[in-house]
């Protein structure tokens with residue numbers, strides 16, 4: 001029997017109905033959002049409509065729980081560069097009931113497998129706030145290595161926060177399998 005619990009799939013405009021409330025939760029606003037603004041259904045639909053038809057330089061994935069066929073989060077490969085063969089990874093689990101079940105780890109591994117084995121990328125990196133302990137643990141479990149600190153890089157809730165750069169190279173990833 002397969003141990004897979006989630007699958008990656010393309011996003012659709014209808015997913016916005018599920019995902020826009022996630023965008024306004026404290027966890028996503030503090031740890032994930034690159035801007036401070038609240039999101040309504042119209043903004044989420046416009047954003048999904050734009051990215052859902054993009055392959056390069058941004059590929060987005062809906063993370064779907066296989067048991068319920070429900071969208072529980074999203075993962076991304078951003079700024080895919082086919083000269084340097086690099087991309088920036090990002091993920092969130094929006095459905096609180098789907099957190100802590102290993103779904104983010106499976107989705108991260110599936111997304112970087114796609115990056116290395118389908119896009120033939122060489123390096124996948126990410127930026128994570130230094131105080132995002134769950135995400136750093138997740139990335140360490142997926143064999144990303146810490147490479148450095150971007151000091152006082154983002155302004156959140158009245159103070160500057162450091163970000164950590166983490167990355168995994170294709171040869172390190174291949175050694176795991």
Ligand SMILES: CC(C)(COP(=O)(O)OP(=O)(O)OC[C@H]1O[C@@H](n2cnc3c(N)ncnc32)[C@H](O)[C@@H]1OP(=O)(O)O)[C@@H](O)C(=O)NCCC(=O)NCCS
Nearest residue numbers: 031091092093099100101102103104105128134135137138
């Ligand atoms: C970060 C996030 C994706 C993690 O999701 P999750 O559902 O907790 O992750 P998983 O259940 O797949 O856990 C992944 C691994 O990290 C470990 N882990 C997660 N949180 C942990 C914590 N606080 N302490 C120790 N280990 C932790 C788990 O034990 C698991 O390892 P294991 O499978 O070997 O046991 C989720 O909390 C989220 O979406 N947060 C808001 C948005 C965000 O921060 N995105 C990342 C921005 S860089």
